[in-house]
Amino acid sequence: EFTWKLADHPKLPKGKIIAVVVLDGWGEASPDKFNCIHVAETPTMDSLKNTAPDRWRLVRAHGTAVGLPTDDDMGNSEVGHNALGAGRIYAQGAKLVDLALASGKLYEDEGFNYIKESFANNTLHLIGLMSDGGVHSRLDQLQLLLKGASERGAKRIRVHVLTDGRDVLDGTSVKFAETLEKDLTELRGKGIDAQVASGGGRMYVTMDRYENDWEVVKRGWDAQVLGEAPHKFKNVVEAIKKLREAPNANDQYLPPFAIVDENENPVGPIMDGDAVVTFNFRADRMTMLAQALEYEKFDKFDRVRFPKIRYAGMLQYDGELKLPSHYLVSPPLIERTSGEYLVHNGVRTFACSETVKFGHVTFFWNGNRSGYFNSELEEYVEIPSDSGITFNVQPKMKALEIGEKARDAILSRKFDQVRVNIPNGDMVGHTGDIEATIVACKAADEAVKMILDAIEEVGGIYVVTADHGNAEDMVKRNKKGEPLLDKDGKVQIQTSHTLQPVPVAIGGPGLSRGVKFRKDVPNGGLANVAATVMNLHGFVAPDDYETSLIEVVD
Ligand code: 3PG
Ligand code: CO
CATH class of the missing domain: 3.40.720.10 (Alkaline Phosphatase, subunit A)
Incomplete structure (x- = not known):
């Protein structure tokens, strides 16, 4: 015993x-x-x-x-x-997500069914690191998720990207954005309103860890949730190319940007009723955003607006805090x-x-x-x-x-x-x-x-x-x-x-x-x-x- x-x-x-x-x-x-x-x-x-x-x-x-x-x-x-x-x-997370996507189990479990309830009348937002580094996330998993969600009823999808350059070579964000944009174009061809809505470099936008600097998360919040950012572009590839032209610019530290329509309105702020998935499987750099998205009571920065969303993590990031409470794939149970x-x-x-x-x-x-x-x-x-x-x-x-x-x-x-x-x-x-x-x-x-x-x-x-x-x-x-x-x-x-x-x-x-x-x-x-x-x-x-x-x- x-x-x-x-x-x-x-x-x-x-x-x-x-x-x-x-x-x-x-x-x-x-x-x-x-x-x-x-x-x-x-x-x-x-x-x-x-x-x-x-x-x-x-x-x-x-x-x-x-x-x-x-x-x-x-x-x-x-x-x-x-x-x-x-x-x-x-x-580990990378592998568990691969398996859940390949078997389709991801789409049968509680987390996906929870966010799916928003698909009929609202937008599905996907936020995470655009990379094939396999440390925090992988682009091929995002691609599969886009396909899977759209086949299961998501009609309006907004992707909020974070550029890498840390787990992959600097500059590769352009290539990843082109790949993503191609997939989204295909989805649009099928009548799904799918676009990138915002972005920024991972070390400057969103992906802080261990509460080192909440400003990083706030910058992301403003762009992703409020649709407000210092830079505005019509599409993500153009955004990244332009922002990389600034002296000393690199993927890790790109400033936040919002994608806007012809009237300069942001194409994808997060609104009441929407579904949100943070598609990183790794925890440390997602828990701060997870708290901001999930906690009713929150005093780390002024959220301005706290939309009532259905939120799921790719994984549950903290088993002790049960954060987030909904997730697409169960994390490794390390005991x-x-x-x-x-x-x-x-x-x-x-x-x-x-x-x-x-x-x-x-x-x-x-x-x-x-x-x-x-x-x-x-x-x-x-x-x-x-x-x-x-x-x-x-x-x-x-x-x-x-x-x-x-x-x-x-x-x-x-x-x-x-x-x-x-x-x-x-x-x-x-x-x-x-x-x-x-x-x-x-x-x-x-x-x-x-x-x-x-x-x-x-x-x-x-x-x-x-x-x-x-x-x-x-x-x-x-x-x-x-x-x-x-x-x-x-x-x-x-x-x-x-x-x-x-x-x-x-x-x-x-x-x-x-x-x-x-x-x-x-x-x-x-x-x-x-x-x-x-x-x-x-x-x-x-x-x-x-x-x-x-x-x-x-
Ligand atoms: C990071 O999060 O800084 C890098 O992606 C991975 O670095 P670490 O695994 O050494 O924390
Ligand atoms: Co490292």
Whole structure:
């Protein structure tokens, strides 16, 4: 019968202080000038790799190893932290939506039937990221949904697009908009009034996360719901092309725009009676908008008008808050995470990052669950991120502050596990600014050093790993691995994550002498880390967890 109680590890002691360090966007790749981790001075991470070959290895952080549809899918923080925290591989949002669309089950379930009631007399609005990155959303899923909804009675459809350039190459939004526009034209040919109604760049419009900056969501609200935006165009392709002409413009940060008719009236504000679907499957950057669309009581910004709509998320984004209450596809049910087990076994836990990654080591780590399992044993600390800037301007971000908080938590001896996410490699890597990303990697390495020094002082153990690659490769490559050039002969900067594996390093004075990485888990992935950490806390992991990476030789 089920019990939260974990068996004692036969060989490893309890009571060691363990630092679990997740470097965000820190993969392993061959050394060249586009590998910012290689170029940066990173003595601490280098020494982990070079001094203890039995205690450093690579694990898979992308594709099927983390529950994504195929091994062509790059890793991301959501699936990476889910796997790290849950110790098992779950079919993730991207895949669940694929399956629900392919089988047609999506159209039979509660969420679709709920929004469908608006189809006869009102408009269906689809809001989300226009991308084939597969991190937050996918264009082919939107295309299928457009087709499916129109075949099932939607007569008037408005799409509110957010341009990407972060999970895909900058500039690709034009191509995606053309593809979408072609589909909408076809629908119009069939007598369905289907159009793009508004848009904007994902980092400036709508897709903020962890309440870093509500202004971002407000800008989107104004364009999507109120039909008000500083820029007005007749169609989306023209809008994106024009807005990209401004100096330093890029897809991630395009300003909000509204599509207007010949009388300059917005073609698709959201009105009473309409149906709205946010078609991103990933939660972190949709929950703020979901709150604005769903909550009667709401004080984060002035909504001006709060239309009475039927709203569904592609998924339910927060299982704890039940947000949104209607959704088209059920999210992965991630239960019995390592965090929950450890708390039930008396392990006191401290978790910390800065705002932009705070939910990664809490919400994602705990299986998309917000809040504490047991507030008496856990403390989660959020360091406010700088907002309103792109992180190439401040590439050190709050790495040192995170390092200090972790150091203090370790030295206080009040916690058994001190877990952090150090965001620099990822957040600065996403800007595509190579110089800044080098500075970012150095800062992350310095934060790791602070934490390892504290572990040294208390006789503890460290586990240093990453959630997926990013900073180790900043350029788009051909199949041979050579950098690709654009039509002006410049290398094509890659702002997105990668398919690369990530390191796992263990060590520290508290680590029993005989502990080393097993040789019989060559294809290990991020999901193997949870059992490993449980072992280091002195416990045997539950049977259904992916196997531990370590063995203890006498
Ligand atoms: C983002 O949301 O910033 C990117 O799409 C993915 O980055 P993350 O998975 O590292 O958060
Ligand atoms: Co990222």
